[in-house]
Amino acid sequence: MELQTLTYIVVGLTFATYIGIAIWARAGSTKEFYVAGGGVHPIANGMATGADWMSAASFISMAGLIGFSYQGYGGSVFLLGWTGGYVLLAMCLAPYLRKFGKFTVPEFIGDRYYSNTAKVVAVICLILASVTYVIGQMKGIGVAFSRFLETSYEAGLTAGMVIVFIYAVLGGMKGITYTQIAQYVVLIFAYTIPAIFISLELTGNPIPQLGLGSTLVSDGTYVLDKLNQVVTELGFAEYTTSTRGSTLNMFVYTMSLMIGTAGLPHVIIRFFTVPSVKDARKSAGWALVFIAILYTTAPAVAGMARLNLMSTIEPTPGNYLAYDERPQWFKNWETTGLLKYEDKNDDGLVQYSADKATNEMVKIDNDILVLANPEIARLPNWVIALVAAGGLAAALSTAAGLLLAISSAISHDLLKGIIRPDISEKAELNASRIAMGFTVLLAGYLGFNPPDFAAGTVALAFGLAASSIFPAIMLGIFYKRMNTAGAVAGMLSGIGVTLFYVFQHKGIMFVQSTSFLGDLDPNWFLGIEPNAFGAVGAVVNFVVAFAVCKITAEPPKHVQDLVDFIRAPHGAGDATSH
Amino acid sequence: MKNNAEAYWKANVSLIVKLLIIWFVVPFLGGIVFVDTLNQISLGGYPLGFWIAQQGSIYMFVVLIFYYAKKMSDLDDQFSNGGE
Numbered sequence: 001m002e003l004q005t006l007t008y009i010v011v012g013l014t015f016a017t018y019i020g021i022a023i024w025a026r027a028g029s030t031k032e033f034y035v036a037g038g039g040v041h042p043i044a045n046g047m048a049t050g051a052d053w054m055s056a057a058s059f060i061s062m063a064g065l066i067g068f069s070y071q072g073y074g075g076s077v078f079l080l081g082w083t084g085g086y087v088l089l090a091m092c093l094a095p096y097l098r099k100f101g102k103f104t105v106p107e108f109i110g111d112r113y114y115s116n117t118a119k120v121v122a123v124i125c126l127i128l129a130s131v132t133y134v135i136g137q138m139k140g141i142g143v144a145f146s147r148f149l150e151t152s153y154e155a156g157l158t159a160g161m162v163i164v165f166i167y168a169v170l171g172g173m174k175g176i177t178y179t180q181i182a183q184y185v186v187l188i189f190a191y192t193i194p195a196i197f198i199s200l201e202l203t204g205n206p207i208p209q210l211g212l213g214s215t216l217v218s219d220g221t222y223v224l225d226k227l228n229q230v231v232t233e234l235g236f237a238e239y240t241t242s243t244r245g246s247t248l249n250m251f252v253y254t255m256s257l258m259i260g261t262a263g264l265p266h267v268i269i270r271f272f273t274v275p276s277v278k279d280a281r282k283s284a285g286w287a288l289v290f291i292a293i294l295y296t297t298a299p300a301v302a303g304m305a306r307l308n309l310m311s312t313i314e315p316t317p318g319n320y321l322a323y324d325e326r327p328q329w330f331k332n333w334e335t336t337g338l339l340k341y342e343d344k345n346d347d348g349l350v351q352y353s354a355d356k357a358t359n360e361m362v363k364i365d366n367d368i369l370v371l372a373n374p375e376i377a378r379l380p381n382w383v384i385a386l387v388a389a390g391g392l393a394a395a396l397s398t399a400a401g402l403l404l405a406i407s408s409a410i411s412h413d414l415l416k417g418i419i420r421p422d423i424s425e426k427a428e429l430n431a432s433r434i435a436m437g438f439t440v441l442l443a444g445y446l447g448f449n450p451p452d453f454a455a456g457t458v459a460l461a462f463g464l465a466a467s468s469i470f471p472a473i474m475l476g477i478f479y480k481r482m483n484t485a486g487a488v489a490g491m492l493s494g495i496g497v498t499l500f501y502v503f504q505h506k507g508i509m510f511v512q513s514t515s516f517l518g519d520l521d522p523n524w525f526l527g528i529e530p531n532a533f534g535a536v537g538a539v540v541n542f543v544v545a546f547a548v549c550k551i552t553a554e555p556p557k558h559v560q561d562l563v564d565f566i567r568a569p570h571g572a573g574d575a576t577s578h
Numbered sequence: 579m580k581n582n583a584e585a586y587w588k589a590n591v592s593l594i595v596k597l598l599i600i601w602f603v604v605p606f607l608g609g610i611v612f613v614d615t616l617n618q619i620s621l622g623g624y625p626l627g628f629w630i631a632q633q634g635s636i637y638m639f640v641v642l643i644f645y646y647a648k649k650m651s652d653l654d655d656q657f658s659n660g661g662e
């Protein structure tokens with residue numbers, strides 16, 4: 001069957017399943033609406049968290065970033081950063097927030113710091129981080145749809161916006177947890193099946209995690225040795241050792257992503273849905289198991305795809321692919337504008353090299369790698385169709401989770417919590433839908449002019465979450481003496497420093513022309529890139545919070561009792577509204 | 579009752595500190611700071627440092643969380659002070 005038709009069928013079937021589940025499991029009350037009734041099994045919740053967590057950035061973008069622009073070893077920052085945060089979450093946040101038993105993160109901050117100001121600041125930080133994150137998703141959705149519909153990136157993005165809007169506003173809010181379980185299954189199959197095929201083909205070992213450490217069927221050299229040899233011949237840095245910037249940059253980048261993971265509200269609220277404190281701890285472990293399946297496969301996908309691409313363009317050293325004989329996937333991706341060839345020396349051959357003057361592959365967008373991977377390896381059409389469905393599942397499940405977090409912050413925390421406490425349940429839900437609509441439009445608009453690759457944009461969101469929300473929650477649990485003034489000053493200075501640093505290099509609200517210092521290495525503070533600055537922001541947050549706290553009054557008795565209450569695991573009630 | 583709760587919290591915090599030291603040392607020192615040294619050793623076709631950064635640490639994170647969940651579960655029973 002033709003690829004296009006097959007893709008439509010597979011994508012159509014998976015979408016029908018999601019919508020079917022969403023209707024079957026729709027929420028009957030606000031409690032079901034916000035925390036899925038609080039009765040989700042830890043393994044099921046782990047799987048849903050996995051889908052919620054693994055976005056377009058993980059699925060579409062990450063392997064491409066590892067394989068290409070982060071040149072192999074440098075990509076470890078994503079692999080470590082986006083998994084290690086779960087350890088922080090399981091030990092430092094999830095169990096206590098589950099015990100606290102409310103619906104949203106700003107609710108915790110508002111109660112713990114006995115102040116609406118703290119709550120509003122938390123809402124603002126949450127929105128900044130989540131909106132940046134949604135932009136990253138939009139980039140991924142645009143790439144997936146442009147390939148799937150065989151059109152330009154802009155048209156693909158527009159189609160994606162419409163679908164996300166319909167999905168999240170009408171169907172996605174209801175039964176989001178159960179839909180995400182289905183989405184997890186789709187995305188994990190879509191990711192691992194091509195990897196297994198490719199690993200088998202290259203190394204004879206069906207497990208990609210082992211395949212990357214094995215020898216090639218073709219000439220018996222180790223995959224990684226071969227890769228090092230091929231890339232260095234073309235003038236690129238060695239695959240297994242090239243770092244991303246300095247060692248300090250790698251260190252800080254990884255730390256930012258870890259702390260950010262633990263501070264992202266759409267992940268934190270997932271742990272409000274399990275029945276007990278014990279389950280919250282276990283659920284974080286299960287979530288990481290499901291995430292690790294993809295994350296340990298990704299380096300194999302990255303390495304093997306890079307090797308396959310290189311050997312397609314240059315089958316043997318000095319013997320280049322003729323442009324007229326380029327394979328179908330090459331043409332398909334040229335249509336999207338994400339892959340560009342320019343015949344600089346007019347010989348009709350494709351020369352790919354690290355030297356900008358002679359390199360003729362003028363554009364290889366990192367975000368196409370995973371989607372193009374099965375085509376490059378000439379896998380059967382149904383595998384290619386499955387990958388398209390998987391990419392969309394990843395992008396949609398995360399976009400839905402984020403939109404839920406943003407709209408609940410606006411409708412539940414701001415509108416009902418502060419501005420109009422007497423608002424009816426129905427009006428609250430409507431307000432939340434309107435907020436979602438605006439968010440999709442804003443994110444789509446910024447998606448037309450994305451500041452970075454999907455994973456890069458998402459990394460900025462982590463920096464914002466790391467520098468504001470994580471320290472405030474953690475201090476609230478582990479430091480009883482922390483008070484309103486300290487927490488508010490900490491959050492504002494942490495996110496302020498991070499935003500200032502990002503904007504000065506990337507432009508205000510990511511509009512490039514407004515950046516007042518170019519996004520270039522020599523301008524970076526200690527060589528730390530903007531994506532990695534969240535950890536520095538978090539340190540600023542902690543320091544300022546402590547300093548301000550020391551010179552202001554200690555929190556009242558009832559707040560200190562609240563801290564004792566969340567520290568003790570027993571007697572956790574259901575998650576409630578107020 | 580109060581002392582009980584305090585002892586429980588102390589035990590929790592000391593467990594967290596121990597586990598977070600491992601959480602820090604393996605990826606940040608093994609996978610980043612001393613990666614070049616560890617790369618001298620190979621694990622099949624993987625240089626060891628590279629393997630820690632792209633595979634090993636992730637497996638370790640999973641083990642750490644389940645170990646913590648198990649230990650805390652024991653602590654919960656040991657300090658069981660009413661409730662469920």
